[in-house]
Amino acid sequence: MSTNQQEIPALKANGNLRQPLSPDGIPASILVVDDSPAKQKAVVSIVSRMGLDVTTASSGREALRLLLKQDFAVILLDVKMPVMDGFETATLIHGRPRSAHTPIIFITAEADSDSERFLAYTMGAVDYIFSPIVPEVLCAKLRVFVDLFYMQRKLILQADELRQSKQLLRQLASHQEMIKEEERKRIAREIHDELGQNLLALRIDASMLHARTARMHPKLNEKAAHALNHIDTTIKSVRSIINNLRPPVLDLGLQAAIEWQIQEFRRRSGISCELTVVTEEFDKDLGEKCATALFRILQESLTNVIRHAKASQVDVVLSKESGWLGMKISDNGIGLRQDQTKRGQTFGLQGIDERIQMLGGELKIESVPGQGTSLTISMPVN
Incomplete structure (x- = not known):
């Protein structure tokens, strides 16, 4: 293996292409736009070796129609095409909000001028490579943007998981609160039915005792009055507890x-x-x-x-x-x-x-x- 090959990040030490890792197992989609079947086939062959999903278009109009149906991680766009060239196509692609930030790599012949290269960057291109294409160079450039695409997808997946976790926690908390309220109702009902009724019966007895001892047993009458006051205070406390539990x-x-x-x-x-x-x-x-x-x-x-x-x-x-x-x-x-x-x-x-x-x-x-x-x-x- 040559030294140059070892320095290219798209290659492993054995010379095989190192595939970008998708966070959800779904490969990124790459759109190849070129009116030349031979060039299109060559680019597809290179990109497919990276384990990526490849879609092709033979014109700018066809590319725009495909962008209405799905999103792409990167678009490889030929500059020289009839009817609608690469620059016009790029302008329309980035004019749509959904594809405004999709990376575009222009592919063109080495004879193109610096002015055209400058124009490509002003049209929103992230890179500009010449044909004949060096497979290792194209793979290295693609990998950068595919990794960024996967990173963005991973963040979206993590955000979805976080939202689902928060929703689950809210549901659990809501269920817990419902159980608490049911328990409060049960306790309040038992206090009212058991303790409340017993206190009421006790108060009736104490009230009768207080009435009967008014003349004959002054001291006992006084104690009965104290007991009656304590019972009334306890009844008020019980009612307060019931109201706090479940009014x-x-x-x-x-x-x-x-x-x-x-x-x-x-x-x-x-x-x-x-x-x-x-x-x-x-x-x-x-x-x-x-x-x-x-x-x-x-x-x-x-x-x-x-x-x-x-x-x-x-x-x-x-x-x-x-x-x-x-x-x-x-x-x-x-x-x-x-x-x-x-x-x-x-x-x-x-x-x-x-x-x-x-x-x-x-x-x-x-x-x-x-x-x-x-x-x-x-x-x-x-």
């Missing part, structure tokens, strides 16, 4: 549950909170999964306001338009810094964002330090 009012619809939650927020925090419903029948035909998610988002948002915002006013706006539900929660608190809104990890925003992404929704955060924060949630109706 029964949610079965009446999302809007009713939101109205109840806002009343509870006012009572617990003393912060003014106003609800505006822009669209009538906001929650009509709304799936339970979406309704529960929006309710939990509101709960988390109002809890964050109490803990962190130092606000005196909160406004909640509900809307529905073109198959999308909207919920905007605004406060007049201390606001967030710009870096905090970008990270989406402050004040529980990460958990809110995860809930929204599970259902294919969007979260927009607007905040100015000292002027409050606004969360806009958009959720597709499912």
Whole structure:
């Protein structure tokens, strides 16, 4: 083997052509455009040895028709062709958005002038080789662009895999959240049916004891009153636990549950909170999964306001338009810094964002330090 052959990257040490490796096993397609059957056959013979798929065209017009049907990794284009020469063909190829960045290698005779070579590069050519063609040189040049094509295809495949992985994770997270909600409902139901009923029966007995000992046993009556107070406090705590697990009012619809939650927020925090419903029948035909998610988002948002915002006013706006539900929660608190809104990890925003992404929704955060924060949630109706 000659030294020159060993230095050519398209060749292995034994002189055989080193084939580019496709990331998905599908060979790249090369388009050979030449009106000479002999030259066309020679080029096809060289390119085929690289394990590439080769398509031929005998004219510029035929090449353009083929480009409407498929994409090519590289186009080998003869300069001298009748009716439409290589320069005109290249201009039309790169004038189409889909093939605007397809590499074109011009093939022409050695006698061509430097001006024509310059014209070829201005037409978007990536290379310019002369005939008779040296197979090793053509293969080396082709390999560069085929490797770039495979690299781009690999990035596209990886991006698709990443999107599929993210979609799968969202589905798993959504399923996990659904299981959590079902478990909350079960626990709330058991607490209500078992513990709630037992506490109610106990309260009735304590109330009767308190009434009967009012005159005859003052000390026992006092203890009965204390027991009655403890039972009432426990019943309130149990009701609070049930409402946090799964508010029964949610079965009446999302809007009713939101109205109840806002009343509870006012009572617990003393912060003014106003609800505006822009669209009538906001929650009509709304799936339970979406309704529960929006309710939990509101709960988390109002809890964050109490803990962190130092606000005196909160406004909640509900809307529905073109198959999308909207919920905007605004406060007049201390606001967030710009870096905090970008990270989406402050004040529980990460958990809110995860809930929204599970259902294919969007979260927009607007905040100015000292002027409050606004969360806009958009959720597709499912």
